[in-house]
Amino acid sequence: MSNTNGNTKLRFLPTGSSLHKLSALLTLLLLILAFSFTSPAFLSVNNGLTVLLQTSVIGLLAIGMTLVIITGGIDLSVGSVLALSGVVAGLAIKAGVPVMPAMAFGILAGAFCGFINGLVITKLRITPFVATLGMMMIARGVALQLTGAAPISRLGEAFGQLGNGSFFRIVEMQANGFPKVIFPGIPYPAVLLVVMALIGGFLLQRRQIGRHIFSVGSNEEAARLSGVKVDRTKIWAYTASGALAGLAGMVLMSRLVTVQPNEGVMYELDAIAASVIGGASLMGGVGSISGSMIGAFIIGVLRNGLNMAGTSAFIQQIIIGIVVIGAVYIDQIRNRN
Amino acid sequence: MLDANAQETPLVQMSEIYKHFGGVHAVEGVSVDLYPGEVVGVLGHNGAGKSCLMQILSGAMIPNGGEIYVNGQEADLKSPHDAKKFGIETIYQTLALANHLDAAQNLFLGRELKTRFGNLDEARMHTEAQDALRQLNPNFKNLKDPVAKLSGGQRQVIAIARAIYFQAKVLIMDEPTAALGPSETSMVADLTLRLKDEGIGIFLISHDMHDVFDLCDRVMVMNKGRNVGTFHIEDVNKDDILSLIIKGTLPDGWAPRGESK
Ligand SMILES: Nc1ncnc2c1ncn2[C@@H]1O[C@H](COP(=O)(O)OP(=O)(O)OP(=O)(O)O)[C@@H](O)[C@H]1O
Ligand SMILES: [Mg+2]
Numbered sequence: 001m002s003n004t005n006g007n008t009k010l011r012f013l014p015t016g017s018s019l020h021k022l023s024a025l026l027t028l029l030l031l032i033l034a035f036s037f038t039s040p041a042f043l044s045v046n047n048g049l050t051v052l053l054q055t056s057v058i059g060l061l062a063i064g065m066t067l068v069i070i071t072g073g074i075d076l077s078v079g080s081v082l083a084l085s086g087v088v089a090g091l092a093i094k095a096g097v098p099v100m101p102a103m104a105f106g107i108l109a110g111a112f113c114g115f116i117n118g119l120v121i122t123k124l125r126i127t128p129f130v131a132t133l134g135m136m137m138i139a140r141g142v143a144l145q146l147t148g149a150a151p152i153s154r155l156g157e158a159f160g161q162l163g164n165g166s167f168f169r170i171v172e173m174q175a176n177g178f179p180k181v182i183f184p185g186i187p188y189p190a191v192l193l194v195v196m197a198l199i200g201g202f203l204l205q206r207r208q209i210g211r212h213i214f215s216v217g218s219n220e221e222a223a224r225l226s227g228v229k230v231d232r233t234k235i236w237a238y239t240a241s242g243a244l245a246g247l248a249g250m251v252l253m254s255r256l257v258t259v260q261p262n263e264g265v266m267y268e269l270d271a272i273a274a275s276v277i278g279g280a281s282l283m284g285g286v287g288s289i290s291g292s293m294i295g296a297f298i299i300g301v302l303r304n305g306l307n308m309a310g311t312s313a314f315i316q317q318i319i320i321g322i323v324v325i326g327a328v329y330i331d332q333i334r335n336r337n
Numbered sequence: 338m339l340d341a342n343a344q345e346t347p348l349v350q351m352s353e354i355y356k357h358f359g360g361v362h363a364v365e366g367v368s369v370d371l372y373p374g375e376v377v378g379v380l381g382h383n384g385a386g387k388s389c390l391m392q393i394l395s396g397a398m399i400p401n402g403g404e405i406y407v408n409g410q411e412a413d414l415k416s417p418h419d420a421k422k423f424g425i426e427t428i429y430q431t432l433a434l435a436n437h438l439d440a441a442q443n444l445f446l447g448r449e450l451k452t453r454f455g456n457l458d459e460a461r462m463h464t465e466a467q468d469a470l471r472q473l474n475p476n477f478k479n480l481k482d483p484v485a486k487l488s489g490g491q492r493q494v495i496a497i498a499r500a501i502y503f504q505a506k507v508l509i510m511d512e513p514t515a516a517l518g519p520s521e522t523s524m525v526a527d528l529t530l531r532l533k534d535e536g537i538g539i540f541l542i543s544h545d546m547h548d549v550f551d552l553c554d555r556v557m558v559m560n561k562g563r564n565v566g567t568f569h570i571e572d573v574n575k576d577d578i579l580s581l582i583i584k585g586t587l588p589d590g591w592a593p594r595g596e597s598k
Contacts, residue, residue: 206456206457207455207456207457208449208451208455208457210457211438211442211446211449211457212447214435214437214438215435215438215442215446215447217437218435218436218437218438219433219434219435219436221431221433222431222432222433222434222435222443222446223435223446223447224397224416224417225395225397225417225427225429225433226417226433226435226443226446226447226448226499227416227417227418227421227446227447227448228446228447229418285435285436285437286437
């Protein structure tokens with residue numbers, strides 16, 4: 001009994017992975033602090049919501065990416081799958097399907113791409129890097145082929161709801177006849193991100209599938225010998241990643257109220273960076289949704305803050321690249337001790 | 338030679354098992370059986386094919402030929418999952434633990450306990466694992482540490498606890514005490530005898546002659562993938578076994594040494 005007490009006491013001290021999360025969170029706060037000094041408009045409600053909105057797409061991708069990375073894999077196809085899902089939804093709407101089912105089709109198309117990734121990886125035994133690299137090109141190719149590389153526009157106001165709508169928006173009519181936004185509301189994409197992150201975290205921490213995902217990434221052979229259905233677990237993870245890419249596609253295209261078949265290029269790299277900054281290990285077996293969400297926000301805040309400070313997009317790339325390497329390096333030093 | 342058990346159906350019967358990897362003939366037409374409440378030692382030099390034979394029985398390796406019967410019924414063991422359904426539990430030579438998971442998570446891996454709502458029942462898994470581990474090692478601590486941080490002996494204790502927790506009918510122990518200290522080793526010896534008394538059939542792979550003579554009822558010796566002899570333990574002595582292991586034959590002029598004939 002005295003033992004158990006000792007254990008609970010010890011648990012107040014951060015363990016390896018929560019230490020990483022803590023330092024990532026600290027980094028995020030420091031960034032916010034720094035940017036609010038460099039540009040006064042940074043720390044406003046409106047800008048906060050913008051960051052939230054911008055982060056939601058990367059965040060959704062990062063949830064799926066984290067699941068895949070924990071299995072010891074990687075999913076390079078999410079950016080292209082996002083575009084293909086958008087195209088499927090756009091074409092469905094053009095064919096007369098109502099918005100909701102059309103979006104469901106889009107998400108299903110994403111899940112299907114992920115499922116194929118999983119099959120290729122487990123049944124053909126192609127490494128995840130190569131399999132999803134192939135899917136990255138295939139999905140992009142299909143998206144461009146289906147649309148002739150032209151955007152699909154005039155999709156109707158309902159299509160824009162998901163990306164542009166918000167809860168609790170308060171608008172007041174002024175005496176001069178112009179509306180005044182008192183509270184811009186909580187954007188749907190942000191709410192969606194929170195809901196999906198909670199579901200993802202729940203599945204990963206509290207359900208059998210999550211435990212199996214960790215075990216497969218930690219030691220695939222041990223998982224197999226313990227009776228874990230390794231192939232099924234991996235296929236599940238890639239399918240979830242594809243579906244989330246589809247969902248992210250809906251959010252992004254809806255926000256633009258236009259389907260752009262060449263959207264989402266290199267988004268997979270942001271999603272991977274978010275997971276890795278959040279403490280996921282590309283060797284597998286380590287990672288968390290909460291960490292990846294912090295990682296996604298670090299990238300979102302960096303992008304937004306640098307934009308507001310007038311930094312060029314090229315410099316932004318350089319800085320984010322350095323942040324990713326730095327995060328992994330710090331993690332390695334810590335693991336060595 | 339083995340007529341003592343002839344009237345019973347064997348718990349496990351492996352017949353004419355073959356396994357090769359390219360040109361390497363790891364298992365060459367080996368037949369062996371196991372009866373309830375019996376410990377059969379599987380002996381042989383390094384690379385003789387002991388682990389391969391046992392992995393075939395635990396469903397971890399698919400043989401190139403041969404049949405396996407469990408309780409007289411032909412069993413098609415395509416995966417470890419299949420074997421576990423037949424009550425075949427294995428302590429693997431490699432231990433088969435996931436380094437990032439803790440003791441309880443490893444013990445219940447693939448067979449997690451769940452709450453009414455299908456969520457993982459961490460609390461129950463933790464207490465059950467604690468009980469199971471403390472039976473083998475009363476001062477087992479670090480239950481919440483990832484097993485990567487544990488000592489070789491502690492890891493082995495987890496692998497053993499996992500195999501016995503799920504009420505095996507057939508237990509395969511592939512060098513279960515290789516990393517254990519003397520007191521844990523004798524604990525495992527006691528455990529082996531207790532499980533045997535409960536009617537469990539045990540295959541024990543060991544290089545330790547003391548263990549073999551203390552625990553086994555019969556021994557089966559493999560040499561270069563072949564079964565070069567199965568004997569009641571009373572019929573052979575240490576030198577006979579060593580000769581079988583090294584040369585693959587009994588010493589010249591050998592006759593059964595024990596009473597059982
Ligand atoms: N997965 C594999 N792929 C290729 N060859 C293998 C594989 N597993 C075992 N072998 C080969 O099969 C032969 C038998 O190996 P096995 O592991 O059964 O030996 P063992 O009797 O258990 O030896 P030890 O006492 O060292 O554990 C060896 O020559 C080994 O190299
Ligand atoms: Mg072996």
